[in-house]
Amino acid sequence: MAFAAPAPVLAVGALTDINPGLTLWTAITFLFLVAVLSRFAWGPIVKMLQERERTIREAIDAARRERAEAERLLAEQKETLARATREAAELARRNQQEVELLRQELTARARKEADELVASARGLIGEERSRAAAELRGMVADLAIEAASRLVTASLDDRAQRKLVEEYLQQLPVGRA
Amino acid sequence: MIATLATLVLGLSLAQPEGAPARAPETPGVEVSAATRAEEAGGHGGGLSTAMMHHVTDSYVLExxxxxxxxxxxxxxxxxxxxxxxxxxxxxxxxxxxxxxTRHLIMMWLASALLLLAFGLSTGKRGLVPRGFYNFLEMLVAFVRNEIAVKNIGAADADRFLPYLLTAFFFILFVNLFGLLPFAATATGNLAVTLTLAVFTFVITQYAAIRAMGLGGWLAHLTGGVHPLLWPIMVPVEILGLFTKPFALTVRLFANMIAGHIVILSLIGLIFALGSSWVALGSVPMALGIFLLEVFVGFVQAYIFCMLSSLFIGAGLAHHGGHDDEHGHADPGAADVHASHVAGTSPGHG
Known part of the structure; x- marks a missing residue:
């Protein structure tokens, strides 16, 4: 072991020289590295990379699936909502129609009933009038008969008879047939 | 780019060939030409360029x-x-x-030990939801797997080549970054190391191609699918083509790692070359900037090495079932089948 020997030591050579021993050593070192690193590093790491790629791909696929599912659900719900709205509107429209119909019907019936009432009242009035007329006619006849019978029973002179009749007639209410 | 900068700064610092005045008494006679044999492993005597070369070259002397x-x-x-x-x-x-x-081998071993330690310590934190430093390591692993291997090789075959690609990536990354520490040296700035790595890529590429096409298909591919009369021209070209890829890998990594260190050393060396400590006001911040750039380059070069390796492997695999599309001379029908694999086939960039 000589440190800092002042005498020129044999150098390996110039820049472009190729040292066969170094070549062989490089090959040995490199092959050793390939063997060791393949066993302990590249194999596990590449497996891990593939595993991660698989996991990520699966996660992305799952996310895509779930998103599609969510979109489908959303569309379904939207459709349901639209249908419900449509149905409600339809229902309201139909209700209104029915109410209108009912109102018209009720009005018509009320009018009819009123008309009938008026008609029946009118009939009743006519009936009463004719009955009253008949009654009056009977009463007039009775009165005439009574007056005649009075005339007969009193057997008065012509003047007195006339006077009696006129008095009687004046007792009767005016304007009645 | 770094290489240009390096030559520029190197040329500038070599403009004062005899080194700093402060070093004048030290063995001016040993001043070797800039071609640089770092003969003197001991001490930094003998001029600035020698000192710089001494820093980036390998030696049997640990400091x-x-x-x-x-x-x-x-x-x-x-x-x-x-x-x-x-x-x-x-x-x-x-x-x-x-x-x-050598020094570079010791550095490589230390970086490898750190690499093992990093993964050994952090694996306890492994989980479906990652935490801490492991998260960072796993991010890099996921990057190599998804952005480099799967894109260039194809999802079906990528996992087979992952152990090699991942080890190469982290090995280069850790050695690159370890070389930036004080007193450390960059083992990837050594042709012997980068050549070995490139040879691994070459062997795996050819293995993948032969497995995919069969030996016959592989040999047929060497003929380039042209008329037999042209084979004497085509076969040498194709064989040359086989070796340019690993050659490019070798030189790219080596040159990139060396260049950054030389730029840093040159900037620091300017202080001594110009002989004034005021130069430090400029050159030290610049060297710091280059240092930060080097951290980035450490990542980039690890990435590029892996990317090109998987590109070559992917291109080799893509050949089966027809002529290759890589050279553009295949029948037009088959050409677009594997077009995705050859987004940047030219190995010349980077």
Missing amino acids: FPGVCEGGFRWNCELDLHEVLGERMVLEVGGFRLDMTP
Whole structure:
């Protein structure tokens, strides 16, 4: 072991020289590295990379699936909502129609009933009038008969008879047939 | 770009060939031409360019701060040749193979140890929801897998080549970054190291291509699918083409890692070359900027090495089932089938 020997030591050579021993050593070192690193590093790491790629791909696929599912659900719900709205509107429209119909019907019936009432009242009035007329006619006849019978029973002179009749007639209410 | 900058700054600093005045008494005679054999492993004597080359070249001498020569010193030296002697020198059939560890090898081992430590410590935090430093490492692993391997090789085959690509990426990354630490050296700035890595890519590429096409298909591919009369021209070109790819890989990584260090050393060297400590006001911030750039380059070069490796592998795999689309001479019908694999086939960029 000589440190800092002042005498020129044999150098390996110039820049472009190729040292066969170094070549062989490089090959040995490199092959050793390939063997060791393949066993302990590249194999596990590449497996891990593939595993991660698989996991990520699966996660992305799952996310895509779930998103599609969510979109489908959303569309379904939207459709349901639209249908419900449509149905409600339809229902309201139909209700209104029915109410209108009912109102018209009720009005018509009320009018009819009123008309009938008026008609029946009118009939009743006519009936009463004719009955009253008949009654009056009977009463007039009775009165005439009574007056005649009075005339007969009193057997008065012509003047007195006339006077009696006129008095009687004046007792009767005016304007009645 | 860095290379241009490097030559520029290097040329500037070499404009004062005899080094800083402060160093004048030190062995001016050893001043070698700029071609740089760092003959002097001990000490930084012998001119600025020698000192710089000494920093980026490999040697059997380790330098580190420690206690030596009876006290604390910043540049203790340990010559592994003297420690180990001839024990690590193998004689294989008359061929002398010196397996003595060098500085770059020690640095590579330290970076590798850090790499193992980083993954060893952080794996406890592994989980479906990552945390802490492991998260960062896993991000890099996921990047190499998804952005480099899967895009260039195809999802079906990518995982088969992942152990190699990941190890190459992290090995280069850690060695690159480790080389930026004080007292460390960049092992990827050594042709022997980058060449070995490129040879691995080459072997795996050819293995993948032969597996995909069969030996017959692979040989047929070498003929380029042209008329047999043209084979004498085509086959050498294709064979040359086989080797340019790893060659480009080798040189790219090496040059990029060397260049950054040379730029930093040159900027610091300007202080001594111009002989004024005022230069430090300019050159140190610039060197810091380049240093930060080097951190980025450390990542980029690891990425590029992996990217091109997987591109070559992917192109080799894509050949089966028809002529290759890479050279543009295949029948037009088949050309677009694998077009995605060859987005940037030209290995010349970067």
